[in-house]
Amino acid sequence: MTDPLMSLVWTDHVTGRRGFLVVDRLVRGVASGGLRMRPGCTLEEVAGLARGMTMKEALHYDPRGRYVPLGGAKGGIDCDPRDPRAYGLLVRYLRAMRPYIESVWATGEDLGLSQDLVDRAAAEAGLVSSVQAVYPLLDDESAARKRLADAFAVEVDGIGLDELAGGCGVAESVLAALDRAAVPYAGTRVAVQGLGTMGGATARFLARAGLTVVAVADLKGTIANPAGLDVEALLTARDGYGTVDRGVLRPDDRELPGDAWLSAEAEVLVPAAVSYAVDGTNQERIRARWIVEAANMPVVAEAEALLTARGVTVLPDVVVNSGTNAWWWWTLFGDIGPDADEAFAYLRRSMRALVGLMLDRAEADGTTPRAAAHALVTDRLPVIAERFGWYR
Numbered sequence: 279m280t281d282p283l284m285s286l287v288w289t290d291h292v293t294g295r296r297g298f299l300v301v302d303r304l305v306r307g308v309a310s311g312g313l314r315m316r317p318g319c320t321l322e323e324v325a326g327l328a329r330g331m332t333m334k335e336a337l338h339y340d341p342r343g344r345y346v347p348l349g350g351a352k353g354g355i356d357c358d359p360r361d362p363r364a365y366g367l368l369v370r371y372l373r374a375m376r377p378y379i380e381s382v383w384a385t386g387e388d389l390g391l392s393q394d395l396v397d398r399a400a401a402e403a404g405l406v407s408s409v410q411a412v413y414p415l416l417d418d419e420s421a422a423r424k425r426l427a428d429a430f431a432v433e434v435d436g437i438g439l440d441e442l443a444g445g446c447g448v449a450e451s452v453l454a455a456l457d458r459a460a461v462p463y464a465g466t467r468v469a470v471q472g473l474g475t476m477g478g479a480t481a482r483f484l485a486r487a488g489l490t491v492v493a494v495a496d497l498k499g500t501i502a503n504p505a506g507l508d509v510e511a512l513l514t515a516r517d518g519y520g521t522v523d524r525g526v527l528r529p530d531d532r533e534l535p536g537d538a539w540l541s542a543e544a545e546v547l548v549p550a551a552v553s554y555a556v557d558g559t560n561q562e563r564i565r566a567r568w569i570v571e572a573a574n575m576p577v578v579a580e581a582e583a584l585l586t587a588r589g590v591t592v593l594p595d596v597v598v599n600s601g602t603n604a605w606w607w608w609t610l611f612g613d614i615g616p617d618a619d620e621a622f623a624y625l626r627r628s629m630r631a632l633v634g635l636m637l638d639r640a641e642a643d644g645t646t647p648r649a650a651a652h653a654l655v656t657d658r659l660p661v662i663a664e665r666f667g668w669y670r
């Protein structure tokens with residue numbers, strides 16, 4: 279693949295903190311990708327994430343669908359989201375990025391930011407919407423915007439549909455892998471790093487499918503129970519950053535160090551927090567059979583090679599966590615309506631098809647699932663570019 283189309287470093291004149299935007303590739307003049315805020319965020323990280331978005335878009339290409347894949351992009355701000363100056367910084371970043379958001383970059387929440395916060399800051403920065411760059415591609419803009427707004431208003435048992443879509447896709451990827459290996463859901467144990475948007479929803483869907491969630495980690499540490507955690511109680515006890523109030527723990531739940539989720543006795547590990555969580559050293563402690571990447575870039579390449587060599591399967595981020603992005607566009611472009619059951623059914627069908635395609639390709643080529651996903655992308659990108667073009 280080529281270099282990114284555009285990489286940009288921004289320095290805040292008030293705090294001196296930096297922000298980044300990488301547009302990896304355009305399709306019909308637009309690229310899609312969220313905005314993250316975390317201390318230590320770098321241009322290199324954002325470039326990797328932008329490339330990942332290009333792949334996620336291409337993987338969901340369905341010539342029969344109304345939604346045509348976009349290009350990939352990503353934004354990042356180097357700041358702790360709980361810093362009292364974080365909101366002002368976010369507004370100034372969005373003001374600086376306004377020309378890009380108005381024309382080429384459709385964005386939304388990612389690590390450290392909620393969609394509500396992005397929406398509020400975007401309005402303050404004078405933007406119509408964080409996804410306004412795609413509006414010129416819509417057949418009926420007002421109907422599409424209403425559909426998306428209605429979808430965002432849908433809640434299922436206390437959690438917004440927008441915060442459930444991604445985790446529904448992650449959970450379905452896990453279930454597809456278990457089905458393929460003929461492993462029953464009951465008795466299968468899961469450990470999750472991160473109980474925010476992605477980790478929280480994944481834990482809910484997996485628990486509801488009959489799996490046992492034995493460990494979850496947040497910024498404060500790991501909460502574990504080999505007999506199974508009360509996932510719904512933990513979800514209800516989260517603050518706005520995905521940290522669980524320990525007051526809801528049951529007497530037999532245990533509090534362990536932050537990295538204990540990694541070595542939990544579990545068949546499935548779901549890293550759903552930070553990038554680079556599993557590295558060449560700590561991978562030794564993993565006992566699971568599957569690692570399912572809800573987070574972006576949580577397993578570094580060196581770790582993946584070592585894990586693969588000892589029979590651990592890593593299902594890659596570009597497939598596993600692609601559901602949120604796809605759900606936004608399916609809804610906006612009108613492939614689905616603002617309805618939770620319709621959204622979950624469409625997500626499940628699409629994720630199963632995609633995971634199946636990737637695992638078939640991996641088997642045929644004798645490669646890892648990640649290499650197979652990349653091969654699928656390599657096949658598709660020229661087709662998409664030829665059919666739709668980089669610029670409109």
Ligand SMILES: NC(=O)c1ccc[n+]([C@@H]2O[C@H](COP(=O)([O-])OP(=O)(O)OC[C@H]3O[C@@H](n4cnc5c(N)ncnc54)[C@H](O)[C@@H]3O)[C@@H](O)[C@H]2O)c1
Nearest residue numbers: 388389390472473474475476496497520550551573574602
């Ligand atoms: N939100 C989305 O729509 C979306 C979509 C696709 C991929 N992702 C990826 O999923 C990951 C999580 O994003 P999110 O939106 O769920 O974030 P979030 O901010 O909603 O939640 C993050 C969670 O991770 C925990 N956490 C943070 N640092 C940690 C650490 N060092 N150790 C343990 N736990 C830690 C937090 O306590 C919180 O529970 C990111 O890699 C993001 O890029 C998010």
